[in-house]
Structure formats: C-alpha cells, structure tokens
Amino acid sequence: MARPFAPGYTIPPDLLLRAYATGVFPMAESADDPEVFWVRPETRGVIPLDAFHIPKSLAKALRRAPFRIAFDTSFQEVIEGCAEARAGSRDTWINHPIREAYALLFENGHCHTVEAWADGELVGGLYGVTLGRAFFGESMFSRRTDASKICLVHLVQRLRERGFVLLDTQFTTPHLKQFGAIDIPRARYEQLLQDALHGDEARFSS
Numbered sequence: 001m002a003r004p005f006a007p008g009y010t011i012p013p014d015l016l017l018r019a020y021a022t023g024v025f026p027m028a029e030s031a032d033d034p035e036v037f038w039v040r041p042e043t044r045g046v047i048p049l050d051a052f053h054i055p056k057s058l059a060k061a062l063r064r065a066p067f068r069i070a071f072d073t074s075f076q077e078v079i080e081g082c083a084e085a086r087a088g089s090r091d092t093w094i095n096h097p098i099r100e101a102y103a104l105l106f107e108n109g110h111c112h113t114v115e116a117w118a119d120g121e122l123v124g125g126l127y128g129v130t131l132g133r134a135f136f137g138e139s140m141f142s143r144r145t146d147a148s149k150i151c152l153v154h155l156v157q158r159l160r161e162r163g164f165v166l167l168d169t170q171f172t173t174p175h176l177k178q179f180g181a182i183d184i185p186r187a188r189y190e191q192l193l194q195d196a197l198h199g200d201e202a203r204f205s206s
Helices: 013-021 056-064 075-083 096-107 147-161 186-197
Strands: 025-027 037-039 043-046 068-071 111-118 121-131 134-142 166-170 182-185
Touching (some): 013 096, 025 096, 043 186, 056 147, 068 147, 075 121
Parallel strands (some): 134 166
Antiparallel strands (some): 068 111
C-alpha cells in the first residue's frame, strides 16, 4: 500500500532524483491540489525487459505503422496529454508542482518522452525518468487507438538497445499486465534498483 510522506509545494530536481534512487516518487491527490506527497509502495510494478509481451492485435497494428514515433521533441505537449482528465483514470494527479519538476528534469536530461504523431498532431505518448540504467515510467495517454501502446513498444525497444535493465511502472494495471507487467515486493524492487544504479549510466537520447 502507498504510504504518504510530508507534503510540499515544490519539488527541487536534485531532491526528486534522490527520491527515485531510494524507490520513492511523488504524486498529488488531484490536478488542482497544490501539494504533493511521497510514495514508497509495499509492492512495486515492473515490466521485465526480457519478458515484454506484445499482444497479437497490437503486433498487427505495429506492422501498419500508423504513427510517426519521436523521442524527446515535445515534453510540454506530452505532459499536457497525460494530465487530461479521462473517465476511469487517475491521470489527473499531475498537478502544477509535478509539471514544473519534470520539466526541469527534462531540461537536465533525466526526463524523456516517447511520442506518436499523425497528420502533424500529437496523438499519444508517455514520459518517464531515467537514472543509471533504470527508466521510471510516469504516465501515458492516447487520443487515437493503440497510440500509447505503440509508444510503449518503442520505449522497450530503445531501453533494450541502450543497456537499460529496469522498467519501473510504479503500479500494475490490467492494461500493463497484458505486456508482462508484474508486482514484486519492495525489498526485491529495491535490490533491482540498486543494481540498475551501479555501473555505467545508460543513455536514452542519441
């Protein structure tokens, strides 16, 4: 179960990176809430990169290549898309302090996006944080069928190619489990995290 830590109104980038390095991440109660709280789940969601699964229907969509995929070209548009309120989702936890903090991480090279474009419009994407050889997935969105799923496939491909060893999803959902996401105990996650933080740092961007 998630455990809240002391709330705050700003998140300095160095504090945010230190939090990720210890298995902690920020959330907000809602997009309009000015405060954030820190979460360290008892059970953590991860997608093992060597066990990533592409459903058959998505494999067919991938072969059609319906979108142009880009990386790190439009962070503000991606986080805006992720923050859009949608029925049945918790995406509205992205509040102003979180937007500001991740924008600074993007400028510093520790936050990255995968984007799906069609007809000159952003139709889906995801963003997350990199540290060492770990990628911490934060949020994703779709405005067209399969857009975020296809972004996830391209994310995993890039992580594999560039020497990443941990893809953290924070929590698991039925949506993520179809790709191979699993729940692991906190102690096991923190061991995997420390392994990912040691050694040469993987480079997400070219």
